Amino acid sequence: MAGVDVIVDKLVTLWRIPAVRQNFPWIFxxxxxxxxxxxxxxxxxxxxxxxxxxxxxxxxxxxxWGWTLLLLTPFLLLSNSSFNRSVSFLGRRLLxxxxxxxxxxxxxxxxxxxxxxxxxxxTLDTSELVEGFANKATCRRAGHHWDGYDISxxxxxxxxxxxxxxxxxxxMASLKTASLSSLPRMVLNILYVALNLIVxxxxxMFACTSVYFHDMSHKLLGTICALSGWYLTYRVWYPxxxxxxxxxxxxxxxQKQHA
Numbered sequence: 657m658a659g660v661d662v663i664v665d666k667l668v669t670l671w672r673i674p675a676v677r678q679n680f681p682w683i684f685x686x687x688x689x690x691x692x693x694x695x696x697x698x699x700x701x702x703x704x705x706x707x708x709x710x711x712x713x714x715x716x717x718x719x720x721w722g723w724t725l726l727l728l729t730p731f732l733l734l735s736n737s738s739f740n741r742s743v744s745f746l747g748r749r750l751l752x753x754x755x756x757x758x759x760x761x762x763x764x765x766x767x768x769x770x771x772x773x774x775x776x777x778x779t780l781d782t783s784e785l786v787e788g789f790a791n792k793a794t795c796r797r798a799g800h801h802w803d804g805y806d807i808s809x810x811x812x813x814x815x816x817x818x819x820x821x822x823x824x825x826x827x828m829a830s831l832k833t834a835s836l837s838s839l840p841r842m843v844l845n846i847l848y849v850a851l852n853l854i855v856x857x858x859x860x861m862f863a864c865t866s867v868y869f870h871d872m873s874h875k876l877l878g879t880i881c882a883l884s885g886w887y888l889t890y891r892v893w894y895p896x897x898x899x900x901x902x903x904x905x906x907x908x909x910x911q912k913q914h915a
Contacts, residue, residue, distance in 0.1 A: 664845045667852050668829050671822070680822060681883055684815040684862060688879045691866025705864040716854075717810060717861050721760050723854060724817045728824055729753060731847040732903075734840060735827045739904040751900035752889075756820050759885040760813065767807040767878070768792070775804020808870045811878030814862040818855045819886040825851055826903050 670676060694700050704710050716723060736749045777786040777795035789795040792802035828848050836844070866875055894902045 660842075660845045660849060663849055664828070665832070667848065668832055671826070672829050677822065681815075681819055681886065683859075684811075684818075684879050684882065685876075687859075687863050688811060688866050688875045689872070691863060692872035692875055694867050696872070700867045705861075706868040708869075712857060712861055716857055717814065720813050720817055720858065721757070724821065725753065725757070727847055727851050727854060728821060731844065731851060732824055734844055734847070735825075735831060736904060738831055738836060738840070739827065748900050749903070752824065752894070755889060755900060756816075756885075759889070760816065763812055763816075763881050763885065764809055767809050767812070771802070771804035771806050773804075775802050777802055806870065806874055807881075808865060808875045808878035810865045810869070811862060811875045812882045814858040814865070815879050815882035816885055818858045818862075819882065819890075821851050821855050823886075823890050824903055826905060830905060 705712070732749060732753065733746065736746060740746070772791040775792060777789035777798075777800045778784060779786055780799065780801050783801075786795070786798075786800050789798065789800070789802075792804065795802040825848060828844070831844065869875075870878075890902065893899050
């Protein structure tokens, strides 16, 4: 597993650069705006990723929150238990997964609601208005097209998932120098590499969404919701005592001395 160790070292070094962590959230705004401009000017030709049926969209993006939780839950448990094994501490930290899921659910359901109340149903072939449909689901089941204000769920979930992973994988910088047995170390390394790979996929598909789909305002609103959800939790709420708390960053031995 020496190759994985080398990759982990390089990734940890990258994320420890202050400019990378500080500017990563704003990269999504930059991509959203620049991608929307490129889309409006029609400067990007169609490609494999301009189809919603591409493999990354079908098997990863549409299941993005599931992939994020599948990889991040065991990483959070294993990494945080290396700092503190108390049930109360681990329970608090696991609440960050619950809070993030609640943010995802509330935002996506709100997007669906806004699209329903602002839209109308039209025929696919002649684009004539069809009466009697109150929401997108029933309209589409009838074989028609729903036209409403469609805030980009892709822009939201891809940016939010990437920022969530960035925050919760931060303890790896301290764990690289911690005394861990071989099996937990190997599992942590594999999960860490997988989570970084997922972040790369999320950023790439966010860029594809920006240049191929949605109007600019739809993408910007989705992106702003993602940044707001991240900022209000990890920068405003989590530093306070009555919260799930921030991911532990001190080395396990150091934290034990401060306990």
